[in-house]
Amino acid sequence: MSPQHASVPLSSARCTSVNIKGEISLVEIFMESLEDTIGVVIVLMGPTGAGKSSFIEALNALSTSGPLGIAKDQLEPVTADVRAYQVHNVTSVWGLYHVPIYIIDTPGFADPRISELQVLESMKRWRDACSTAEKVRMLYFHPISDIRLASRKKRCMDVLKSFWGARNIPTVTLVTTMWDRLKPESRATAEGRFESLRDDYWTEWCQKGSRAIKFENTYESAIDILKHVAQMANRDISAHKTKGYGDVKRIDEMLTVEQLLRERIDSLQQRLQMIDDDLRTLADPETEEFRQILREDRKDVLDTLARFSSQLEKLHPSPLNRATRSLMLIKRWISSRAASDVL
Ligand SMILES: Nc1nc2c(ncn2[C@@H]2O[C@H](COP(=O)(O)OP(=O)(O)O)[C@@H](O)[C@H]2O)c(=O)[nH]1
Ligand SMILES: [Mg+2]
Numbered sequence: 001m002s003p004q005h006a007s008v009p010l011s012s013a014r015c016t017s018v019n020i021k022g023e024i025s026l027v028e029i030f031m032e033s034l035e036d037t038i039g040v041v042i043v044l045m046g047p048t049g050a051g052k053s054s055f056i057e058a059l060n061a062l063s064t065s066g067p068l069g070i071a072k073d074q075l076e077p078v079t080a081d082v083r084a085y086q087v088h089n090v091t092s093v094w095g096l097y098h099v100p101i102y103i104i105d106t107p108g109f110a111d112p113r114i115s116e117l118q119v120l121e122s123m124k125r126w127r128d129a130c131s132t133a134e135k136v137r138m139l140y141f142h143p144i145s146d147i148r149l150a151s152r153k154k155r156c157m158d159v160l161k162s163f164w165g166a167r168n169i170p171t172v173t174l175v176t177t178m179w180d181r182l183k184p185e186s187r188a189t190a191e192g193r194f195e196s197l198r199d200d201y202w203t204e205w206c207q208k209g210s211r212a213i214k215f216e217n218t219y220e221s222a223i224d225i226l227k228h229v230a231q232m233a234n235r236d237i238s239a240h241k242t243k244g245y246g247d248v249k250r251i252d253e254m255l256t257v258e259q260l261l262r263e264r265i266d267s268l269q270q271r272l273q274m275i276d277d278d279l280r281t282l283a284d285p286e287t288e289e290f291r292q293i294l295r296e297d298r299k300d301v302l303d304t305l306a307r308f309s310s311q312l313e314k315l316h317p318s319p320l321n322r323a324t325r326s327l328m329l330i331k332r333w334i335s336s337r338a339a340s341d342v343l
Contacts, residue, residue, distance in 0.1 A: 017093045018101070018230045020223070025063035026056060026085040026103065034084055039100035039135065040092045042229055043126055045119070046141030047156055048108025051177035055141070055215060056085065056105055058222040070105070082106050082122045092135075092230055099135070101226070109156040113304055115264065116159050117257050117311050120245050127164060127242070137229050138164060138172045142197070144190050144214075145178040155260050157201065162256040165242025170209030170233035174202050175225065180217045209233050245315075258315060265308050265330060272301045272337055305334050 034041060044052040053070040060068055070083075083105045091098035106123060107114045126136055140160055146153065164172055176197070182190050198212040206212065213228060215221050245257050254262075275298045282291055309330050316327060 018223075018226050019091045019093055019098055020089065021091070022089040023062050023064065024059060024090050024223075025065060025088050026060045026068060027088060028068075029084050029086050029102070031082060031084045031104070034102055034104075037100070037102065039086075039102050040229070041102045041104060041126065041136045043104045043106065043123060043136060043138045044141065045106050045123070045138060045160060046109060046175075047143075047153055048111040048114075050108065050141035050143050051175075051215065051217070052105055052108070052139075052141050054177070054217060055139070055175070055222055055225070056103060058215075058217060058219055059087065059103075059226070061219040061222075087226075090226065109159065110152050113300075113307075115261050115308050115311055116156065117245065117261050117315070120159070120163050120257055123163075124244065127168065136168075136171060136235075137232055138168070139175045139225070139229070140172060141175050141177055141215075143178045144176040144194055144197075145181055146193075154201070155256070155263075158256045159246070159260055161205070162246035162248075163242065165247050166208070166239035167237065167241050168235045169205050169239075171235050172205065172210045173225075173228065173232065174198070174205075174210065174212040175215050176212065177215045177217065179214050209236070255315075258312070261308060261312055265305065265312065268301055268305050268308070269330075269333065272298065272305070275301065276337070276340065302334065302338055306338075309334060 044055065046052055053068075057067055057071050068085075085103045085105070087101040087103060090101060092101055104123075104126065107119050109116050109119060140157070142153065142157075160172075174197070176194055179187075179190070194212070194214070198206060202210065202212050209232075211228070211232075213225065215225060245255050248255055275294050279291060279294055279298070282294075309327065312327055312330075
């Protein structure tokens, strides 16, 4: 859309297609520059390694500037923060207008060092953004190569569903990846997994306008996904508006993202306990090299625990409830471990 049209309200219009003007390339921009955009903002979310950055690279594949270097097997740095890109030479067609397309790449869910809460924190305002209310779309990436839907990945989908909420269902697409990695003989089984994911775990959302699609890790497939995004419906303004980190079904229920964070803290505590037990039993000087690895691991776990527990603390600023009391116990436990002489 040209600047002179910047004040035209697009809320009543519906995006129907994309217009490709030339060689597509992505250029990183400041997140802040998207605050009052009139463009379509496509948010990529999903577990670490699911293929979000690969989708961006595929879209950028014909750029004469070369790869962006953001997918995991390429040079560091990988996605540790939210990053925004403008997609050049392609626009979304809204009624009579052509508007720019932007992509936001987010840190992964189920990442060993980043909590899902931290990812949601950075995305809350995009879900709720006013000026771009009709034009935020979300692609949730899921690797179809996973033999079964691991409970961690299922929980991540629960977090996503609770966070994006009923109102935004039509704007969300489940993008399955890794299709090109399958051996020909595994394709049929993967198709079965895709169908059961779509008709089982994603069925309620499909009935309300969400879709499940495939990404083949090629430029053409990435363009097809852009075209698909162009045809997605706007958010359903008759449905209730999700606030904060997501919906809870009952008033006394915990947020899914908080449950997950507590589970992750719990398993980190168990891991630290195991490391400490190993460090105590491995007294032999021959094991020094291994002890050094354990010490580094221990430091990593302690740092992550400290970060996760302070994120949990921010969720519960009030000092007098049950959740805060259990948090105090967690913090006390972490401090005692940090100060222990197991080294
Ligand atoms: N062959 C293939 N590799 C993929 C696909 N998606 C991701 N990968 C690979 O999986 C690794 C992690 O992908 P990345 O895009 O960085 O995941 P992200 O954490 O979701 O951004 C990289 O080595 C990618 O090359 C896919 O659809 N096909
Ligand atoms: Mg990435």
